[in-house]
Every structure is written in C-alpha cells, then in structure tokens.
Amino acid sequence: MKVRIGDVSQLQFGLYAKPIEHGSVAYLQAKHFDDWGNQTNELDTFIQFDQKNEAHLLEDGDILLAGKGMRNFAWTYHKDFGPAMASSIFFVIKPDRTKVLPEFLTTIFNMPQTQEHFQILGSGSSIPSIRKSELEAFTVKLPSLELQEKAIGIKQLHYKDMDLSKKILSEKQRVYQAVIKNIIYQQHDE
Numbered sequence: 001m002k003v004r005i006g007d008v009s010q011l012q013f014g015l016y017a018k019p020i021e022h023g024s025v026a027y028l029q030a031k032h033f034d035d036w037g038n039q040t041n042e043l044d045t046f047i048q049f050d051q052k053n054e055a056h057l058l059e060d061g062d063i064l065l066a067g068k069g070m071r072n073f074a075w076t077y078h079k080d081f082g083p084a085m086a087s088s089i090f091f092v093i094k095p096d097r098t099k100v101l102p103e104f105l106t107t108i109f110n111m112p113q114t115q116e117h118f119q120i121l122g123s124g125s126s127i128p129s130i131r132k133s134e135l136e137a138f139t140v141k142l143p144s145l146e147l148q149e150k151a152i153g154i155k156q157l158h159y160k161d162m163d164l165s166k167k168i169l170s171e172k173q174r175v176y177q178a179v180i181k182n183i184i185y186q187q188h189d190e
Contacts, residue, residue: 006136009105013132014064014086015056019045019067025057026084030066037075047085056085063093065109067187068129072118074109076102090133100153104148107155108140
C-alpha cells in the first residue's frame with residue numbers, strides 16, 4: 001500500500017537555539033551523524049531544558065531527517081540515548097506506529113533512491129533544502145508491520161556484519177604493522 005508521509009506521521013521542525021558546552025539536554029546537529037544516519041561524533045553541544053523548549057524534547061521513535069544541506073540522512077531516536085532535542089536543520093517526524101515502524105521509515109529515508117529524490121527536491125538553491133509540504137507529499141510503499149519488522153531485523157544484522165568487518169580490518173592492519181615492525185627491527189639487530 002502506497003501512503004504519503006503526511007498521512008502516517010506528524011512533522012515538525014527542530015529547534016533553532018544557540019548550543020552551549022554543558023547543559024541538561026543534548027542538542028543534535030548534522031555533525032553528530034554520518035551519511036547513513038549513524039551517530040558518530042561525541043556529543044559536544046547542549047541546551048538547557050526549560051518550558052519554552054519542552055515541546056521539542058524528542059520522544060522514543062521520533063525520526064530526525066536532515067532537511068537542509070547536501071546530506072539528507074535519517075536517524076531514529078531511542079529514549080535510552082538520553083534527553084535530546086534536534087537542531088533546526090532536522091525535520092522531526094513522529095510516525096503513527098499502528099501503520100509504520102520508525103526504524104522502517106528511517107531505513108527507507110536512508111536508501112540511495114530516496115536520497116537521490118531528496119537531492120532533486122532540494123536543488124536550485126545555494127543551500128539545498130526540502131520543503132515540509134514536499135516531505136509530507138512523499139509517498140512510500142508500506143508492507144505489513146510484520147514485514148517491516150523483518151526488514152528492520154535484516155538492517156540490524158547488516159550493521160552488525162559491517163561492524164565486525166571493520167574490526168577484522170583493524171585487526172589485519174594491526175597484525176600487518178606488527179609483522180613489518182618485526183622485520184625492520186630484526187634487520188637492525190643483525
């Protein structure tokens with residue numbers, strides 16, 4: 001079944017605020033993520049929680065989609081991350097979980113075909129940006145919740161596999177360096 005994003009979720013913009021080095025809430029910016037929506041950089045920007053910004057506190061399952069700039073990655077917030085708010089570069093998407101699982105929607109947003117579509121939408125200005133109305137009108141094919149769960153499971157296995165591959169490459173590099181070091185220093189000792 002094809003649905004519009006606006007029909008299966010609520011969209012709002014992230015908060016525009018001046019970040020501080022220490023605060024009660026993480027202030028998420030594009031620099032904290034890679035192109036695939038993985039949180040990479042240590043959090044170094046915060047804001048103070050108050051009644052004015054309370055509505056921007058992320059809830060479990062909220063999706064951040066970078067709507068400005070050349071990278072339009074998506075990331076799903078989980079409450080075990082700790083209290084956080086998204087900067088204004090992000091759309092905050094609140095999916096209707098009776099229709100779509102947050103991780104499934106995030107996976108769709110990070111697919112190369114979707115990324116290409118977003119780049120086309122944002123082209124024509126000095127800083128590419130996606131309009132809220134364009135994102136709401138974006139259609140996705142939604143399988144059953146059961147198939148969405150299976151797709152999420154495959155994604156998680158893929159990420160585990162990629163992580164193991166990185167560790168294997170790192171270990172191979174370490175072994176290579178040790179062998180070369182051993183050869184070099186053995187020659188000097190002779």
